[in-house]
Amino acid sequence: MLQFPLWKRLIIIAICVIGTVIALPNLFYSRVELSNDAVTAIERGAPETPELAAQRGEWPRWMPHELVNLGLDLRGGAHVLVEVRTQDVHAERLEGLWPELRDRLRDIRDQVGTVRRLTGTADELRIRISTPGGMEAALQAVRDSAQPVFSLTGAGSREYEARAEGDQIIVTLSEAEKQAVDERTMQQSLEIIRRRVDETGTREPSIQRQGADRILVQVPGIGSAEELLQIIGKTARLSFHPVVNQTSDPNASPGLDNMLLPAMDQPGVYYILERRSVVTGEQLVDSQPSYDQNGLPAVTFRFNPAGGRAFGDYTAAHIGQPFAIVLDNQVISAPTIQSHIAGGNGIISGAFTVEDAQQLAVLLRAGALPAEITVLEQRTIGPELGQDSVNAGMLAGLVALAAVALYMTVTYGLFGLFANVALILNIVLIFALMAIIGATLTMPGIAGIVLTIGMAVDANVLIFERIREEMRTARGPARAIGLGFERAFATIMDANLTTLIVAVILYIMGSGPVRGFAVTLGLGILCSIFTAVYVTQMIIGAWYDWRRPKSVTV
Template sequence: MKLPSFKSIAVLIVSLVSIVTVFPNFIDDETLSNLPDFMPKQEIVLGLDLQGGSHLLLQVNEDDIVQGRLADIRRDARALLIQAGIGSIITTSGPNLDVELTDSSQLQQAREILAPLQVTLEGNLFQTGSIQETTVTTTGGRVRITLTEDAITSRMSALVAQSLEVIRSRIDEVGTTEPIIQRQGDSRILVQVPGFGDSERLKDLISQTARLTFHLVYPSMTAAQAEAQGLPAGTIIVPSNDGFDELLYEDVALGGEQLIDAQPSFDQNGQPVVTFRFNTQGALAFGEITSENVGRRFAIVLDDQVITAPTIQQPITGGTGQISGTFTPETASDLAVLLRAGALPATLDVVEERTVGPSLGADSINAGITAGIIATIGVVIFMFVAYGTFGLFANLALLLNIAMMLAVLSLLGATLTLPGIAGIVLTIGVAVDSNVIIFERIREEFAAGRTAAQSISSGFQRAMLTVVDANITTLIAAAVLFFLGSGPVQGFAVTLAIGVVTTMFTAYTVTQIFIEFWYRRRRPKTLRVNLLEKFLPLEPKIPFMKWRIPALVISGLLTLGAIAAPLISGLNLGIDFTGGTAIELQAREGDADIIDLRERLGLLELGEVQVQEFGTPRDVLVRIGIQEGGDAAQQVAVSQVTQAVDENYEVRRTEAVSGTVSGELAMSGTIGIIVAMIGIVIYVWLRFEWQFGVGALAALLHDALMTIGLFAVFRLEFNLTSIAAILTVIGYSLNDTVVIYDRIRENLVKYKRVSLAEIINMSLNQTLARTILTGGTSALALLALVFFGGEVIRDFTIAMAWGVFVGTYSSIFVSAPVLLYLGVKTRADAEVEKPKAERRTDGAAV
């Protein structure tokens, strides 16, 4: 019973470090700044769903890149052909430029003239070799110039790198704190800005290309005349802010890359304007252009729209100018920020948007804390009532476990999300499971005739492997969630994984030290571990295997029903999987008027718009389907809704997901469930035998399908967090199953002349107390989340609470009975087969 002193010292140090590390999270900023330098000051990073802020996933517009590059090639091709006196009509088709010649006999000559446009790009730091950017071929009596796929991919990757720096500069100009700007793959950029609730302004700041160019206006024809008579060579029609199109020369007279400064200001009439200043080279070019074109109009074009087109009154040689238009002070300031930071090298589309207002974030924190406190109190009382002194030790270990989880989150700088809080609360409920396994083993050892000291020592030793086996399955599910999930789901996976590790440490090592210290002081002759044995038989004689056929029939029918439900009524898919927009509103005064909202939003003509109650009578959830016109149209729809309800409602949360991203999320979720199942089954197979792996797979499929059936029958929203719920249910179910399998394997070795059915019955009855107690504590924690955790994650927590029930049921009536039909060998079977094997060996030797 005497533990090495270094173990006690290590536990004491870990406990003190955890408490000191967590301490900064519970004091105000002023007190924290006054702490000594040697004290840790790292706080837990709150996710956007807790502190409010904006999450945007931007994607480089491939069509914009292709068309932009083809426009450059078209100008070069036209110039080469005009110089050679060859007439042509150049058209664009996808990544191709087709050059139709007015004289087909000049085809070969045109091919040779355009040959220099077949360009090979040198590889960059991350690429080896060269890339063929364009190919020039002759086909069907025309010359075709094609932009290759490799060149498009390479250019997109390079433009993402450039865009990262431009976005970072723009956000830094606004003065936000701790933004996250990350590259995702070859074509996407993730931007998360905590505390920035104005998503519309943020989108304008970071997704607007801000490509500024200066063009001379075509003097002798209007845009309307050009549309009727045909465009003069080298001209383009560009829309204007005032609603009238302008006919401009296509060639850029001067580019915005020559700007070195831009500031918001006011003109002589007090109207907001943006003043700009060129560098030396730009100032010379600007002075030359204005000197040579006095009396002509000069257009300032921002992102393919004419902002202003004033007439040049006199040469401007100072390298400065101003942009006037219908600005407000804020829009003028934002435009100045865009121009100072520089233009994005490509158009960025918003393919995913998640914005949470600060009030909803505060409510989520309060709801999570309330659920956590209630769950902790419930579990502490439950364990103390069930185990008395031993329960007190488990509760002390549980409190340390919570402190360690928070400490690890602080040290890692991990982001705590609302599902992450749910992960902590779930850990509180499941954490005592390891203690229950140990305590029940101690009770069994003492009931078998061992002394108190022997029972405690043997109980910890023999329970250790079961504790590890039971928690590995949850770790597998958490790992899959982290690598295949995103955002809040990853936060849930992190807290779940940290909780598993800290639970194994505190439940085994810390509890062992408490009990060892208690035993050395008290030296009890008898042990009363489970106080419920006076009221309930802890090892009943329930004939579970006699009920296996009715139970399997019921399970089969319910499983078929769970499969049929989504096929008949369909799943209530969230925007994560369907695409579209969800906007949570809260009435500024009184209750929400849903009928009025439906009528008001119906006037916007956005297609199918759903308006439903969400939580309290003041809260409403608005859903909008995917808009025709792509991502840009989706963003316009979001703006229209928020503007239409702004007077009476506060926008607390906005989620917008494009069709492309929703398809990817659905695929990654499906893959996640499959990968988790395969990983868990392989682990069970390796730790036990193949029959146990098949039994585990049967239980997993049963639990996953039953949970999906719950979503279908009760019309709960099925989204990314639902995938997390299914994986959590799978992990919990296998936790229970592995404990039972461990006992079956032990009894197979221990009992020689007992049938497999009797061994399974015995094992189920021996672990029944642990099953009920763990289910009870898990249910307490999850019910606290269901009733007090907030509306945002209610469907998620309902699914996990349901999973506690179906997981417990499948461990007893699915995974265990399957072993009877798969030929698991008992010790008696092995003894019978052994002589046969020996006789075959002897015969072979003769």
């Protein structure tokens, strides 16, 4: 067992050396981070100023530059818990059914008479027919147009239900459709929030769904929760609508198929617009901050082919008429169409600052949230508090390492020193693996590392105690050492495998801090098996080949 073949020694040495090199940048965290930020800024199109070039040169690019990301509790940043108002999407879904149902009922006008939409609650669509005798035919036409719900749980269900109430048809979404809409809304909200946060260049944000309609967003390194809400809190729903009229009366009646919206930068001015939009922000493929013909900040945009075609056809047919640009139920501007706008390109101008234009471009590129969000909780963790946590975690780790190293040295002598070398390599390899997989280190993660320090020497204790037993019966120290490693291996694997299973379950079932603990614990177990068994065995084997002692004291 002590005679390691050369290839095995080379593999073990290579793993230790490569792991040490990969983990090395974490000793120069600030310099490497500054260099990485500068490289990212240049890749995003920032001009390469002398200052930026100097920051990039803080760390050689030929060296590994992956860092262990620090979590919110170690770095400071923003914590926001929001609730997605999925009920708003239900109302929009019903709103979208009206044109189709209206056309269906008009096809059987000889049976139902005239068709008129009535004002109802947000969770229902009310349609009145003038010939109550044709109610059965009307209900059948409405029900026939309902499509199956596209979800696993809604198999066999239709997207909406219809019932008669006098001369009115009441249309409501089915429960299966509501669940499917809620699920789609949450998934879309998660993706759009993730895109918005990624656009800002922040490192390792944590964006998780909590419960049925809540999203937790934690972004390390950001200045405040208010700054984060400026990014994720706006719906950023862009649409273009024909203008019916302009008024100064906030209580003016717009009509059933119209809507009354205020002007964003003109207090007291309101626009009556057609509810039907010509194009929407969902058809945008790009948006960039720019300047208009007067040199004022603006935002350029570009539609996809379908959106560009609809935009071009409308502007060609309505030259000389006003056309409103609406963002989150406010009219940004309502310019008059001067000519046919082909190609699907345009510019949004208004009372923007440079920062406003940049932020709006980011929001439009990432896409609009499908529903408004309500802030339930917001917290800002200052960098000083984060640094205090880092210092406390480092102190805890150093104290644990020193105590374990002292115990191993006093108890097992030279073999204890060998175990301490393996223990240090174990910690180095944990940081190397975390840097490779992009894991985030949190305070619970530090607790996992401290626990790993204690668990890592357990394997060596089992091995050394086994060697002690074998020394009483084995022929010579080499045989005793070999049998000690061989017979302790199964016990070591069983003990670590059970703990690894617990770490995997914690990662799958847990969230946030629990996952951080599970990651470092799991990586620590894998590294400790490697270092405690193979690295320690190789070191002891090399020492024995060098000294050839007649007896060994453990």
